[in-house]
Amino acid sequence: MENRESANCSEPSASAAGNDVKQRCWDQREALPGEPRCVICGRYGEYICDETNDDICSVECKRILLDRIAKSQPAVPRPSPVKLPATDECYYVREGNDKSEAGSLSSDQVELLRRKLEISIRGDLVPAPILSFPSCNLPEKLLQNLEVAGFEMPTPVQMQAIPSALIGQNLLVSAETGSGKSGSFLVPIVSYCAKFNADKPHGERKPLAMVLTPTRELCIQVEEQAKLLGKGLPFKTALVVGGDAMAGQLYRIQQGISLIVGTPGRLIDLLAKHDIELDSVSILVLDEVDSMLERGFHEQVMQIFRALSQPQVLMYSATIPKDVQKMANSMVKDLTIIAVGKPNKPTGAVKQVVIWVDSKQKKQKLFDILTSKQHFKPPVVVFVSSRIGADLLSEAIGITTGIKAVSIHGEKSMKERREILKSFLVGEVLVIVATGVLGRGIDLLHVKQVIVFDMPNSIKEYVHQIGRASRLGEEGSAMAFVNEENKNLFRDLVQILKSSGAAVPRELANSRYTFGSSTNKGQKKRKYGL
Numbered sequence: 001m002e003n004r005e006s007a008n009c010s011e012p013s014a015s016a017a018g019n020d021v022k023q024r025c026w027d028q029r030e031a032l033p034g035e036p037r038c039v040i041c042g043r044y045g046e047y048i049c050d051e052t053n054d055d056i057c058s059v060e061c062k063r064i065l066l067d068r069i070a071k072s073q074p075a076v077p078r079p080s081p082v083k084l085p086a087t088d089e090c091y092y093v094r095e096g097n098d099k100s101e102a103g104s105l106s107s108d109q110v111e112l113l114r115r116k117l118e119i120s121i122r123g124d125l126v127p128a129p130i131l132s133f134p135s136c137n138l139p140e141k142l143l144q145n146l147e148v149a150g151f152e153m154p155t156p157v158q159m160q161a162i163p164s165a166l167i168g169q170n171l172l173v174s175a176e177t178g179s180g181k182s183g184s185f186l187v188p189i190v191s192y193c194a195k196f197n198a199d200k201p202h203g204e205r206k207p208l209a210m211v212l213t214p215t216r217e218l219c220i221q222v223e224e225q226a227k228l229l230g231k232g233l234p235f236k237t238a239l240v241v242g243g244d245a246m247a248g249q250l251y252r253i254q255q256g257i258s259l260i261v262g263t264p265g266r267l268i269d270l271l272a273k274h275d276i277e278l279d280s281v282s283i284l285v286l287d288e289v290d291s292m293l294e295r296g297f298h299e300q301v302m303q304i305f306r307a308l309s310q311p312q313v314l315m316y317s318a319t320i321p322k323d324v325q326k327m328a329n330s331m332v333k334d335l336t337i338i339a340v341g342k343p344n345k346p347t348g349a350v351k352q353v354v355i356w357v358d359s360k361q362k363k364q365k366l367f368d369i370l371t372s373k374q375h376f377k378p379p380v381v382v383f384v385s386s387r388i389g390a391d392l393l394s395e396a397i398g399i400t401t402g403i404k405a406v407s408i409h410g411e412k413s414m415k416e417r418r419e420i421l422k423s424f425l426v427g428e429v430l431v432i433v434a435t436g437v438l439g440r441g442i443d444l445l446h447v448k449q450v451i452v453f454d455m456p457n458s459i460k461e462y463v464h465q466i467g468r469a470s471r472l473g474e475e476g477s478a479m480a481f482v483n484e485e486n487k488n489l490f491r492d493l494v495q496i497l498k499s500s501g502a503a504v505p506r507e508l509a510n511s512r513y514t515f516g517s518s519t520n521k522g523q524k525k526r527k528y529g530l
């Protein structure tokens with residue numbers, strides 16, 4: 001257990017600051033807003049448990065925590081790693097790491113495997129996909145954590161991205177929503193940090209990796225998964241997002257953490273105001289990279305990138321347009337490109353139904369769906385385009401249908417957003433009306449239905465939003481309301497629907513905007529007399 005102001009006591013009787021370590025839960029004070037909270041009782045999380053990395057308030061709560069974990073450990077022995085025939089291909093390893101313990105496949109077998117998994121790659125010396133987690137020399141405790149988390153087998157994106165990241169390659173990875181992308185960068189990060197820190201005293205540990213994402217919610221989710229995978233290892237995390245007090249975040253970084261997970265704006269703010277040593281950061285992840293390199297975030301991301309000392313860069317998204325690929329190429333040398341499935345397409349697991357509906361009729365249409373036994377499949381996420389729209393619509397749903405609905409958007413405080421998400425995830429409310437804050441990357445367990453009430457500005461965002469209805473290929477459904485106001489999306493939307501085998505509403509199919517580009521081409525030809 002480490003006091004937040006010191007860092008090195010294992011089961012201390014006193015902190016380095018000279019204060020007695022709180023032995024009992026009730027000796028501890030209540031947490032102030034923005035301060036860390038004990039994971040057991042919710043009081044001030046003054047200490048960090050050295051075995052689990054959780055915030056705890058006292059020795060008593062640490063014991064309860066460890067007791068609970070011991071009881072939840074699976075008793076079953078871990079299956080032995082899959083053994084594969086040997087060639088050289090799997091033997092590229094990050095400097096300082098041991099060699100992969102598994103054999104590897106012949107190049108023909110590798111090609112066949114990639115074809116089966118729909119993995120395509122571009123780059124030099126790309127290692128073969130792994131077929132099991134134990135085959136790539138991960139710390140034993142990380143393997144146990146993966147098992148506890150229910151990660152029995154790597155997903156296709158993990159099969160290819162993990163071995164590539166472990167040998168230090170710069171990656172641009174596209175894979176559909178909900179396909180396990182976070183695990184594919186967190187496993188290499190946890191492994192690298194745990195090995196790097198193995199014999200470092202706590203006080204000497206510095207940030208080794210950084211994950212940037214566009215939203216606070218996604219940061220929270222990534223940090224939670226990182227904590228889960230890093231439990232019991234010399235690996236601690238810090239969350240740096242707006243809406244929470246900066247002092248607490250700075251304090252956490254100063255504890256000797258290995259991974260910073262944050263949004264660019266708050267991180268820049270923090271770096272501008274405080275001297276934080278980032279020289280040791282050797283892995284930078286840009287999650288939802290297309291959003292991170294778009295206007296709005298681009299300059300901030302580059303500012304952070306320039307403050308680091310040429311880290312390995314891992315970039316991910318379900319949607320990677322050509323210009324983002326160009327930018328990624330110009331940021332790093334020797335970029336390896338990995339695509340799993342068809343890039344820029346929605347997950348095939350979500351059945352799409354696009355409904356042509358006039359703007360004035362949209363509310364009534366939504367109420368009809370929510371009150372229909374056949375069509376309402378709670379819990380449901382409804383996406384809208386504005387904060388005020390989210391508030392008004394959630395209220396109207398409650399009043400008109402009697403169904404408990406809440407809204408979530410960027411104007412609500414972080415505390416409110418956490419509570420709202422929690423109430424939705426535990427099933428207290430059945431409908432959440434959200435702006436783009438929930439559009440990307442968020443794992444909304446149990447959600448099988450998404451309703452896109454207001455179409456977003458780009459087809460990319462549509463792909464991400466409907467992706468919330470499925471995780472790891474589970475079936476889900478998405479309904480989207482479309483009318484003339486969305487004409488700028490018609491062409492791309494029709495392509496997406498056709499390629500997914502979904503029906504195209506007659507109005508959409510017949511609209512002149514659906515054939516926008518060919519009409520333009522025709523006009524150009526006439527203009528230039530060709």
Ligand code: AMP
Binds near residue numbers: 471
């Ligand atoms: P992601 O695409 O990273 O948001 O992951 C989607 C969901 O799949 C999350 O709930 C993950 O916890 C889960 N997941 C990721 N990788 C695996 C795996 N190898 N086995 C089982 N579940 C996984």
